[in-house]
Amino acid sequence: MPRRIRSRVLPFWRDPAAVFGLRYADAEYVVWLDGGDDASGMSMLGRAHQASELVTAVLDAGEGATLGTGRIETVRPVADTRTTTATVREGAVLDLLAEALAMPAVELEPGEPAPGPLGWFGWFGYELGAAADGVPVSHAETPDAAFLFVDRALVFDHVARELRLVWLDSDDGSAWADAEATALGEMIGDDGATTATGHPHRSTSTTAPPAVAEWRHDAARYAELIEACQAAIVRGDAYQLCLTNRVDVDVHPDPAATYLALRATSPSHHGGFVRFGEVALLSASPEQFLLVEPSGRVSTKPMKGTRPRDADPVRDAELRAELLASDKERAENLMIVDLMRNDLGRIAELGSVGVEGLLEVEEYAHVHQLVSTVHARIAPPRSVLDVVRAAFPAGSMTGAPKHSAMSILHGLEQGPRGIYSGAFGYLGVDGGADLAMVIRSIVLAPSGASIGTGGGITALSVPAEEIEETRVKARALLAVLGAASTPAE
Template identity: 35%
Template structure:
């Protein structure tokens, strides 16, 4: 059976895609509601239609362009979900208006009329709702209500004479019961419809006529086959720990103008076992930067600078496909040479075609190609000195391994001895009153159905001069984190203490996302700490914002993963860090064979936990609400390995440091249940550890100055 999904730019469409493909054994075709593709599609090649959820109002052609025509003119079975459901009601003369209460990420109990769409589904049952609008008023004579909430709101309908059904809720959500069964029922109803008309399924007829015919639309990119004309091998030496990684970085790499350290400063078994560091020093090493507004990637290698009229993603993919690497299967870590760097948030104009983005103060992406690095295994308390070598450089790289191995034995151990923090006072880029006003704007747009969740951000800025590396040492001491990092690029340093994984792809192409949504502070004593943990687990607002992001990331992975492989092994678990408790989930999948790792990043960036949902509409709204580019904050940093492995974080709890300024980004998810004052308090909480590290660093600098004087 062949299904067409009309997509209204929702962030849950590919959850429907995955479910339908599992049920039917055939991938549905996804067609944007405002494209001409559906009009060009031969009706004889598909069997039924699903009108997807989406933002906006069904009476607005910008939101629901082709849906009304399909509903009124198609003779195919149709299932409308959320916006599609409202579109059915509106097409037959019904009224769609604001619901008494917006329901986004909220689980409700509904009942049904025993209609065939609900076969084998008990009544009542629980479903996930994402909507601010509802079908209300007089019921069109052609329709009947098939499902409703406890307070009488319409949750389902059907046409009396045509094979048309609508449901207000989201059967594809992780929190909906019997979603798969409902979609199975829709496929059975489709088959019965053609049987009653004594017709074969149109797709079966076409299959018999054209066994080699290809579908008109294929989701997912096709990666070219690498022909690797640069051949490298991995050489390495293993050593026990002679000094902590901070001392190694300070004495081996800190003197280089460009150096990077991916630092698992909080070691979590199975999650953050390894750290990596290196600098722009090897014979193959080079630096990349990207400017999104000019769409130019610049490569610097030694004294040579070359510009390319291509995106950073296109360059990285081309570079990786041009390399053949003989990896060492005995090395226990996935990064075996390649790129370490960051993607800034404003790359959303490349990945999602977001218009009118503001120029960022720093390059939109910077990456170092590392052919020499050190990997630390915190579990086994050892490190590896590693080089990616061509045959021509084998002798020099072997000599480097031996020299660095000796250097590691001579490292002077440096332990942090932080002083009490000075009080520090920063300036919010958006003054508190203005930021709170923007929160109200977000709530108004959510109430109107334009978004379900809006991740609004701000920046706290300090005018001062500090040693960036000393600042990072103090930050990792007061707020250790599994996805921490210290980067330095010329006049920019990045001190990151992120706890959140954006994407990890291992050597076997297994993919994982680990979003964070929901934050409360640590308690002043064990009892209060436990109270905050329990509150985080049961708070409706935190759960709603978190469930939305889980469904969004399931959708994003559903675009690029094999059918049936997307799973949620861990849902809404509390993780505790030095200063906060966080609500965390884990989403996994198996990458499709025809999708390159760089394509995977492009299809999912920026991370949904930093945008909200639906992603594209919400990012467009954020351009209106936020007065300055986010830059590195809420982007992603990590590694892209030559063997195909990728591990990227979400850039949160991060300071961007220039010679005269420190900038700290912070934000929160605005949902219908948000309280304006609590939302502002949350961003203050999220900057607390970074402000403490700054206060300690300023105290150290004063103490050093007094000592020298």
């Protein structure tokens, strides 16, 4: 029998950051999809309980990774370990994921959205998509995919300033809603604000010396890689290549406090905090990868073309105009638009693929970005995971043509991207999904913190400018970690 979705609108508003800091920050399995302080949409908070399931995927090493085979593990992460065991299956990872991420039947009319996002929340790592396309990949420290089933959540509607509880009916669902409403009602102030927006139990201040940032490729080597990309383009092996670099920082900060610091300096409408045990994703992503509506409409917003912001309004406006007028940046964006049109065309109804908002400039705290929107309608009986299969990894993080680009980049980058340049968000019980690109993000793992940064290389790229772009994109993230933004030459 289908499960009912319950919801309860609370008679007060609470600030998501305050709720997170006071009530969710210490959870080891928690998700916060964060619309930001000036959000015009929604945010949500959810965490694991005794019956919650976590699915993780790890690709086989070596040739097995190229074949897209590996291991899928399903476990209840906060249940009593004396009475629960993991379920492990091996085979084609995307096929097994499709089975493991199956949704329960829910009571909704066809095309009707749920009153809030419920379903599988987590990430797809870059190597998962590359391996599924038959491209050699490097082994990542973090899971190649990880998703927590969230069947009860807090949903914040920023426009209406409405806070509601949403949950799938269960034996203890109503009791959870009662307890959550009581706890939220007892928070201080009309908006739930406290005297500090940071983590209530830990401080982000430190007297330690600056952390050392180790760049996988120094400036000289990165310039050589850019030249190698351009040589591949001249040979006709690719039109564009999204070359990336990785920065490792030997620090182990508190994940929640670090995310609160990141969102304060890098506000974004697609940010998020995903912590699954020893691995945490802290994202200030500005880029939406896939938005799938329950009606079947799907859209993607490739972001290619960057200029830094400037404190001087006149100079800032000049940089914006320079970005919009740049032949190189416009060509870079248009190539990815064509690639995404082709990807969506593989799962779309005939004639439904289109482009809107072509080459628009969006402004963020540290950069101007050139953005376009591609949309389509999913052809039945295809599902959200079919869309992910068709479009992942996103063309904005690979280059074009996609298979050739990823193969070339694997040989040049000489290491895994991991969660960086993958996608995170949710796959909903109502058939919808919202996935953001994992860019402008910090990944915390047992080995320390890491940051990915990069940019699209074309025949017109100037190495010095491309190197500076990687530094601009990494600067705010490194600052949060207490590390210098400029690598040693």
